[in-house]
Amino acid sequence: MRKMLFLATTILTAALAAGSAWADEKEVTVWSWFIQSTMDKSIAAFEKAHPDIKVKYTYYNYSPEYITALKAAAASGSLPDVIGLQPGSLTQQYRDNLEAVNERAEKEWGADWAQKIFPVNRKQMQMGNPAGDKNYYIVPQESQVLCIWYNRKIFEKLNIAAPKTYDELKAAAKALTDGGYIPMFQGAADGWQNENVFLMLANQFSPGIVDKAQAGETPWTAPELVEAMKAWKGLFDDGIFQQGALGAHAYPTGAQLFAQGKVGMMALGSWWMQESKFPPPLSEYVQNMEGFDFFYMPPVKQGNPASPPVGGIDIGYGLTKNGGKNPAAWTFLAELTNGAGLQEALNDLNDLPAFEGHSPKGDITDHVKEMSARFMTDLPKAENQRFASPAVAEALDNALAAVAAGSTEPEAALATVQAATEKALAAQ
Amino acid sequence: MRAEAVRAGPATAIERRPASRTSTLYLFALPATLLFVVFVAYPILWVAGQSLYIRSGSGVSSFAGLANYVTVLGDPTFWIVVRNMLLWGVITIPVQMLIGGLLAYFIERHTHALRGFFRTMFFLPVVTSVSVISLVWVQIYAPYYGIAQEYLKHVGFVMMTSPIGDPKMAIYALILVNIWQWTGFSMLMYIAGIANLPSEVLDAARVDGARGWRLAVYVIVPMLAPATKSLLLLGVIGTLQTFPIVHLMTGGGPNRASEVFGTFIFKQSFVLGDTGSGAALSVIVLVVALVLSLLQIVTLGARLTPAGKERA
Numbered sequence: 200m201r202k203m204l205f206l207a208t209t210i211l212t213a214a215l216a217a218g219s220a221w222a223d224e225k226e227v228t229v230w231s232w233f234i235q236s237t238m239d240k241s242i243a244a245f246e247k248a249h250p251d252i253k254v255k256y257t258y259y260n261y262s263p264e265y266i267t268a269l270k271a272a273a274a275s276g277s278l279p280d281v282i283g284l285q286p287g288s289l290t291q292q293y294r295d296n297l298e299a300v301n302e303r304a305e306k307e308w309g310a311d312w313a314q315k316i317f318p319v320n321r322k323q324m325q326m327g328n329p330a331g332d333k334n335y336y337i338v339p340q341e342s343q344v345l346c347i348w349y350n351r352k353i354f355e356k357l358n359i360a361a362p363k364t365y366d367e368l369k370a371a372a373k374a375l376t377d378g379g380y381i382p383m384f385q386g387a388a389d390g391w392q393n394e395n396v397f398l399m400l401a402n403q404f405s406p407g408i409v410d411k412a413q414a415g416e417t418p419w420t421a422p423e424l425v426e427a428m429k430a431w432k433g434l435f436d437d438g439i440f441q442q443g444a445l446g447a448h449a450y451p452t453g454a455q456l457f458a459q460g461k462v463g464m465m466a467l468g469s470w471w472m473q474e475s476k477f478p479p480p481l482s483e484y485v486q487n488m489e490g491f492d493f494f495y496m497p498p499v500k501q502g503n504p505a506s507p508p509v510g511g512i513d514i515g516y517g518l519t520k521n522g523g524k525n526p527a528a529w530t531f532l533a534e535l536t537n538g539a540g541l542q543e544a545l546n547d548l549n550d551l552p553a554f555e556g557h558s559p560k561g562d563i564t565d566h567v568k569e570m571s572a573r574f575m576t577d578l579p580k581a582e583n584q585r586f587a588s589p590a591v592a593e594a595l596d597n598a599l600a601a602v603a604a605g606s607t608e609p610e611a612a613l614a615t616v617q618a619a620t621e622k623a624l625a626a627q
Numbered sequence: 628m629r630a631e632a633v634r635a636g637p638a639t640a641i642e643r644r645p646a647s648r649t650s651t652l653y654l655f656a657l658p659a660t661l662l663f664v665v666f667v668a669y670p671i672l673w674v675a676g677q678s679l680y681i682r683s684g685s686g687v688s689s690f691a692g693l694a695n696y697v698t699v700l701g702d703p704t705f706w707i708v709v710r711n712m713l714l715w716g717v718i719t720i721p722v723q724m725l726i727g728g729l730l731a732y733f734i735e736r737h738t739h740a741l742r743g744f745f746r747t748m749f750f751l752p753v754v755t756s757v758s759v760i761s762l763v764w765v766q767i768y769a770p771y772y773g774i775a776q777e778y779l780k781h782v783g784f785v786m787m788t789s790p791i792g793d794p795k796m797a798i799y800a801l802i803l804v805n806i807w808q809w810t811g812f813s814m815l816m817y818i819a820g821i822a823n824l825p826s827e828v829l830d831a832a833r834v835d836g837a838r839g840w841r842l843a844v845y846v847i848v849p850m851l852a853p854a855t856k857s858l859l860l861l862g863v864i865g866t867l868q869t870f871p872i873v874h875l876m877t878g879g880g881p882n883r884a885s886e887v888f889g890t891f892i893f894k895q896s897f898v899l900g901d902t903g904s905g906a907a908l909s910v911i912v913l914v915v916a917l918v919l920s921l922l923q924i925v926t927l928g929a930r931l932t933p934a935g936k937e938r939a
Binding site (some may be wrong): 262263265266267272288292383387388389390437441442443444445446448451452461502590597598600601602606607626 | 839
């Protein structure tokens with residue numbers, strides 16, 4: 200009997216001790232489409248600095264898995280503590296489920312914390328907020344700058360220089376095609392890549408005009424945007440994009456062909472540098488980014504400048520209402536966006552930082568450092584690439600596809616975007 | 628007593644069961660009923676309820692009656708979707724049944740040692756991931772550098788555009804992929820049907836002089852009617868549920884030319900965040916599926932297996 204009593208007491212004490220240890224360990228749940236291998240490094244760095252907090256990360260493909268999972272979890276009140284977000288429409292869809300981070304951020308980084316974020320990102324953070332709502336519901340982690348990447352080894356082989364005029368771009372495309380390469384790969388089945396190229400073109404005709412158009416300050420049928428739409432069609436007609444671009448996807452098809460050295464140029468962004476950090480085997484072009492360099496879209500019309508840098512937030516994170524009740528969730532979010540977690544992502548060349556004062560470290564070549572520095576120089580003056588209303592972005596995607604297919608004239612296509620914008624603004 | 632009850636029919640037998648036993652029988656049905664209510668009935672009612680609400684830009688939901696239905700029916704994209712769905716059903720269902728039936732007939736009647744091999748090969752696309760299928764077919768359709776182009780160039784044919792990038796061709800290009808993927812399923816259903824054919828009927832037909840084509844058309848095809856009806860019913864439901872292949876290959880584009888109900892609902896609900904019109908579309912699809920299924924059962928009967936009992 201005494202033995203039994205001793206055994207029971209021991210078990211009870213052990214259970215209580217284990218329970219107490221369990222209770223001491225805090226857990227943070229995170230959902231995102233952010234690449235798992237890099238997130239694992241960020242989490243490891245965070246957990247090393249905060250051994251009492253465990254982070255449970257769930258990776259989803261962005262579409263349809265991530266956005267459907269978010270919708271279902273929001274409807275049932277079971278969102279995780281921290282969620283990956285894009286600025287504008289995605290953040291706005293979940294605004295009711297998110298905590299405003301203003302006070303926490305001020306406490307963490309000081310009263311001028313928002314000034315440490317690059318201007319284009321800061322603007323995107325409040326994109327789509329109801330009038331008068333100055334809260335921030337997303338904390339950006341990484342920024343991006345859009346550009347035209349080119350395979351410099353192929354260019355050297357064919358004796359082509361990075362084009363500075365539209366004629367040079369056409370000549371480069373022809374030389375690449377004649378040489379058996381895909382000139383400029385456009386995944387025109389993907390709305391996002393079409394939007395990116397159109398933004399490069401539109402901002403060349405009038406910097407900031409797309410922002411004005413989506414805010415209702417300039418009609419989408421303005422001459423500059425019509426010209427940009429005509430230039431967009433020209434990229435197909437002049438043989439700059441590959442044949443059949445409308446049925447092609449940028450990922451994985453285009454990216455793979457580009458990495459393998461079968462494509463001369465591709466409109467992507469600063470995130471392309473991360474290819475060099477993917478697990479081996481890597482192609483000779485991707486290895487340390489040796490085969491690649493970038494330029495901005497040359498003037499598509501006489502008198503135009505080259506496209507200005509266009510970009511903004513690549514990915515940001517929101518603190519959900521559930522996460523608001525878990526102090527460890529903010530601790531993680533802060534480190535992920537502007538601390539040890541961010542540094543790991545930068546070291547993986549995942550993209551550019553959203554906050555000032557960070558740069559990639561570790562095993563990085565001079566060539567990559569030089570390209571990264573050029574992007575960082577351009578980021579503070581980048582034009583906005585994001586849309587506040589998904590309906591406007593969707594209308595623009597359809598307009599771009601219709602014009603590219605030759606089924607609609609640029610003016611008529613842009614009139615449909617104008618109609619969508621008016622409807623979206625009226626709904627607000 | 629027991630024998631009499633059985634002879635008198637099931638209704639009489641149940642009437643004579645004690646109340647406690649009847650309650651026990653209801654208890655057996657309870658788990659299935661609960662699962663149905665929680666996972667089928669409640670979500671349907673929830674979606675139907677959502678279809679009557681509109682969410683404003685500030686995030687407030689308000690009762691809107693049938694406004695979402697009016698908006699959806701007035702959207703030109705809805706009618707593109709209806710046209711695409713009609714094309715999808717009218718082309719894929721008979722073509723899959725025809726090719727699947729022919730494959731089943733030739734595999735079952737004319738192959739012996741390699742029967743298993745052929746069955747497996749033709750069924751392989753059915754069990755292949757849609758992601759893989761879409762990636763491969765995007766590459767096949769790609770002009771200039773695509774797989775089909777590699778072969779076509781030997782006969783001097785150059786693909787100038789990708790069929791999935793042409794608004795007029797996109798839906799047909801997707802239909803072709805769907806037929807390629809699902810014909811193996813029709814084949815399997817017919818193989819099961821052929822395997823279950825009573826040999827005495829076939830022998831009698833042969834004795835009466837039915838051979839080859841006549842045996843196939845006048846004896847085997849009518850006797851495979853249950854399999855055909857099943858495929859028709861599943862084909863209609865499958866058509867209305869079409870989503871992954873379109874989402875992955877064209878996303879409903881270009882310019883919504885290949886939009887189907889699945890991608891349209893997805894965009895409205897998850898991309899545009901318009902849950903109300905997404906829910907209205909879901910209810911419309913549900914009603915269409917219900918009406919078409921009932922119509923088929925009423926007109927063709929509910930005998931979906933050779934051993935099944937004719938109820939209509």
